[in-house]
Amino acid sequence: MNLVEMDELEIGLIGLGAMGMMYAKRLVEAGWKNVNVCDLPSKYERLEIALAGSGLTVLKDGHAVSRRSDFIIYSVEAENIERVVAEYGPSTKMGAIVGGQTSVKEPEIRAFEKYLPDDVHIVTCHSLHGPTVHSKGQPLVLIRHRASDDKYNLVIRILSCLQSEIVELSYKEHDRITADTQAVTHVAFLSMGTAWKTQMQFPWETPQYVGGIENVKINMTLRIYSNKWHVYAGIAMMNPSAEIQIRQYAQSVSDLFKLMIQEKQEEFENRVKLAGDFVFGKHAESRQPILLSDSILDRFSLSSVPSEQRKPNSHLSLLAMVDSWHKLGIRPYEHMVCQTPLFRLWIGIAEYLFRNTEMLKEAIQAALYDKDIRADDMEFYSASKGWAECVAVGNMAAYQKRFEETAEFFKERFTEGVRIGNEMIEVIKTHQPGSRSSQTGKH
Numbered sequence: 001m002n003l004v005e006m007d008e009l010e011i012g013l014i015g016l017g018a019m020g021m022m023y024a025k026r027l028v029e030a031g032w033k034n035v036n037v038c039d040l041p042s043k044y045e046r047l048e049i050a051l052a053g054s055g056l057t058v059l060k061d062g063h064a065v066s067r068r069s070d071f072i073i074y075s076v077e078a079e080n081i082e083r084v085v086a087e088y089g090p091s092t093k094m095g096a097i098v099g100g101q102t103s104v105k106e107p108e109i110r111a112f113e114k115y116l117p118d119d120v121h122i123v124t125c126h127s128l129h130g131p132t133v134h135s136k137g138q139p140l141v142l143i144r145h146r147a148s149d150d151k152y153n154l155v156i157r158i159l160s161c162l163q164s165e166i167v168e169l170s171y172k173e174h175d176r177i178t179a180d181t182q183a184v185t186h187v188a189f190l191s192m193g194t195a196w197k198t199q200m201q202f203p204w205e206t207p208q209y210v211g212g213i214e215n216v217k218i219n220m221t222l223r224i225y226s227n228k229w230h231v232y233a234g235i236a237m238m239n240p241s242a243e244i245q246i247r248q249y250a251q252s253v254s255d256l257f258k259l260m261i262q263e264k265q266e267e268f269e270n271r272v273k274l275a276g277d278f279v280f281g282k283h284a285e286s287r288q289p290i291l292l293s294d295s296i297l298d299r300f301s302l303s304s305v306p307s308e309q310r311k312p313n314s315h316l317s318l319l320a321m322v323d324s325w326h327k328l329g330i331r332p333y334e335h336m337v338c339q340t341p342l343f344r345l346w347i348g349i350a351e352y353l354f355r356n357t358e359m360l361k362e363a364i365q366a367a368l369y370d371k372d373i374r375a376d377d378m379e380f381y382s383a384s385k386g387w388a389e390c391v392a393v394g395n396m397a398a399y400q401k402r403f404e405e406t407a408e409f410f411k412e413r414f415t416e417g418v419r420i421g422n423e424m425i426e427v428i429k430t431h432q433p434g435s436r437s438s439q440t441g442k443h
C-alpha cells in the first residue's frame with residue numbers, strides 16, 4: 001500500500017447507517033487517514049460526539065463531504081438515492097470518483113449521470129452481504145461506469161481493505177443477476193414470515209419445522225425481518241428485472257398448491273421432477289454439494305420441539321423456487337459468483353432436498369396427502385401472492401407496513417436468530433465464491 005496515498009487521499013461516505021459505518025470502520029482500520037463521513041445534518045452533533053476518537057472526520061452534510069473527498073461513496077436508501085445525489089452531486093470535487101452502495105444500480109447510475117459534473121469519474125460498488133457478515137471472501141461487485149484506468153485502480157486499492165472477492169460487472173448485468181439471486185430469494189423468506197405471523201405461529205414451536213433445513217428457513221427469515229425494510233423494498237421494487245421473477249415465484253406457488261389440493265399426484269410429481277432435472281440435473285452433479293449434510297445444520301436450532309416429534313413438511317417454498325427457476329430458464333449455479341450468504345443457503349437447502357430422493361418423496365407425499373401441513377401451505381400461498389401484488393403495485397408504504405407488522409411479531413427472537421444465522425453462514429462460507437471448496441466446517 002502506498003503510505004503517502006493513505007495519508008493524503010480523502011475518502012468520503014455519505015450516509016452512515018449500517019453499511020456506511022461498516023465501510024468507514026474498515027477504511028480506518030486499514031490505515032486510511034482521511035475518512036470523511038456524514039449522515040443527515042440533523043444527526044451531525046450526535047455523530048460528532050459518538051464518533052470522537054474513532055479516526056473518522058464527521059462533517060455536517062454531503063456538500064462538505066463532496067467538496068473535499070477524492071472518492072465518495074453514497075450509502076443511503078435506494079429510494080432516496082436520486083434526491084440525495086441531486087442535492088450533493090453538484091458539490092463533488094473536480095476530478096473525484098463517485099460510487100454508491102445501493103443494492104440496485106439502475107436508479108443510482110441514472111442519478112449519477114444526471115447530477116454529477118462531467119469531470120467526475122463513476123465507479124460504483126455493491127458488497128453482497130449484510131453489515132453483520134465479515135466482508136472477507138464475500139463477493140464485492142465493482143462497476144466501472146465512467147473512469148480512467150488510474151481512477152479505477154485507485155478504487156480497487158481502496159476497497160482492497162474489505163478483502164472481498166471482486167466481481168466486475170456492468171450495472172445492467174448486476175441488476176439482472178441480483179434480481180435472480182436476491183429479489184426472488186427474499187420473497188420466499190418474507191412469505192414464510194408472513195404465513196407464520198398470520199397463523200400466530202412461532203415455527204420453532206411447531207413439529208413441521210424441526211431439523212437442519214428448517215433451521216435455515218427460520219433463521220434466515222428472522223435475519224431478513226431484523227434488517228431494514230427499505231433494503232428489501234429497494235431490491236424488489238426499484239430493480240427493473242425483479243418484478244417478473246417475483247411474479248413467477250408466486251405463480252409457481254399457486255400452480256403447485258392447486259395440484260396439491262386436487263391431489264393430482266402424477267402431474268405434481270412430473271412438474272417437480274422436470275424442474276429438479278433442469279436445475280440440479282447434469283449441471284449440478286459435478287459439484288460438491290453446498291450442504292454436506294442436513295445434520296451440519298441441526299445444531300443451529302431455535303426449536304423447542306424434540307426431533308422425534310418431527311413431522312414431514314411439503315417444502316412448498318422450495319419446490320416453488322425450483323419450479324420458478326425452471327419456468328424462467330434460470331440456472332442458479334451460474335450466478336454463484338454473485339452469491340449472497342442468504343442465496344447460498346437457500347440454493348443449498350433446495351439442492352439438499354432434490355438430491356435426497358427419500359426426503360423429496362416424503363415432501364411430495366406430505367404435499368399431496370398430509371392434511372396437517374395444508375393450513376401452513378394455504379397461508380404460504382396467500383402470503384406469496386400478497387407480496388407479489390405489493391411489489392407489482394410498487395407501493396413502498398404498503399411494503400413497509402407488511403414488513404414491519406411481521407417484524408414486530410418476531411422481534412423477541414432477532415438477536416438469537418441473527419447470532420445463529422451468522423454461525424450458519426460461517427459454516428457454509430466459501431473462500432472462493434462459486435468454487436468447489438466450500439464447507440470449512442469450523443464447528
Ligand SMILES: NC(=O)C1=CN([C@@H]2O[C@H](COP(=O)(O)OP(=O)(O)OC[C@H]3O[C@@H](n4cnc5c(N)ncnc54)[C@H](OP(=O)(O)O)[C@@H]3O)[C@@H](O)[C@H]2O)C=CC1
Binds near residue numbers: 019130
Ligand atoms: N443492510 C444490508 O444488508 C445491505 C444494504 N445495502 C445497501 O446499502 C445502502 C444503505 O443500507 P443500510 O446502511 O443498511 O441502510 P441504513 O438505513 O442503515 O443507512 C442509510 C443511512 O443514510 C442516511 N441518509 C438518508 N438520506 C441522507 C442524506 N441526504 N444525507 C446523509 N445521509 C442520509 C439515513 O438516514 P435516515 O435513516 O434518517 O433516513 C441512514 O442513516 C442501501 O441502499 C442498501 O440497499 C447493500 C448491501 C447490504
Ligand SMILES: O=C(O)C(=O)Cc1ccc(O)cc1
Binds near residue numbers: 127128129130
Ligand atoms: O444475503 C442477503 O440477500 C441479505 O439479505 C443481505 C443483503 C441485503 C442487501 C444487499 O444488497 C446485499 C445483501
